[in-house]
Amino acid sequence: MATHLKNLSEYSPVNVADVSHKRFGIVVAEWNSEVTEALLSGATKTLQNYGAKTENIVIKRVAGSFELPLASQWLAQRADIDAVIAIGCIIQGETRHFDFIAQAVAEGIMQVGLKHNKPVIFGVLTTNNLEQALERAGGKHGNKGEEAAITAIKMIHF
Ligand code: DLZ
Numbered sequence: 614m615a616t617h618l619k620n621l622s623e624y625s626p627v628n629v630a631d632v633s634h635k636r637f638g639i640v641v642a643e644w645n646s647e648v649t650e651a652l653l654s655g656a657t658k659t660l661q662n663y664g665a666k667t668e669n670i671v672i673k674r675v676a677g678s679f680e681l682p683l684a685s686q687w688l689a690q691r692a693d694i695d696a697v698i699a700i701g702c703i704i705q706g707e708t709r710h711f712d713f714i715a716q717a718v719a720e721g722i723m724q725v726g727l728k729h730n731k732p733v734i735f736g737v738l739t740t741n742n743l744e745q746a747l748e749r750a751g752g753k754h755g756n757k758g759e760e761a762a763i764t765a766i767k768m769i770h771f
């Protein structure tokens with residue numbers, strides 16, 4: 614578990630370790646799939662470690678991170694989904710594409726959570742290069758997918 618995240622049992626008086634009756638939606642961008650699939654794996658394993666059932670984790674794939682907000686909305690508006698995790702990896706290129714996509718995705722994902730009054734977690738890496746992304750997708754800097762899953766559980770038990 615990421616060191617900066619508090620132990621879940623310290624975080625809330627309720628037994629947050631049990632999410633066996635919760636349903637999660639995960640949207641995964643296919644761009645930089647080597648990274649995003651590793652993030653997805655980290656997220657799903659973490660949810661399962663805290664009791665989530667495989668059949669209660671709905672996974673949907675979209676082309677790129679720009680599509681994450683709308684797809685997150687499609688999941689967030691489902692009454693049976695308790696929290697959504699949006700997973701992507703945006704890597705700095707030689708054009709300003711990076712800035713536009715990163716900004717739009719962050720803003721869009723936040724808006725979906727506010728609109729649907731439901732946790733929509735920003736599990737998107739924004740890095741200078743692939744190496745930095747891999748370091749955060751199971752490498753020396755942990756796995757942002759795991760962090761996103763823990764954040765979703767914390768928010769469900771706010
Ligand atoms: C076009 C594009 C570029 C240049 N870079 C990335 C990236 O680093 N990460 C990512 O998730 N998606 C990228 N995309 C694709 C856009 O997110 C989007 O899928 C397309 O612009 C179509 O809307």
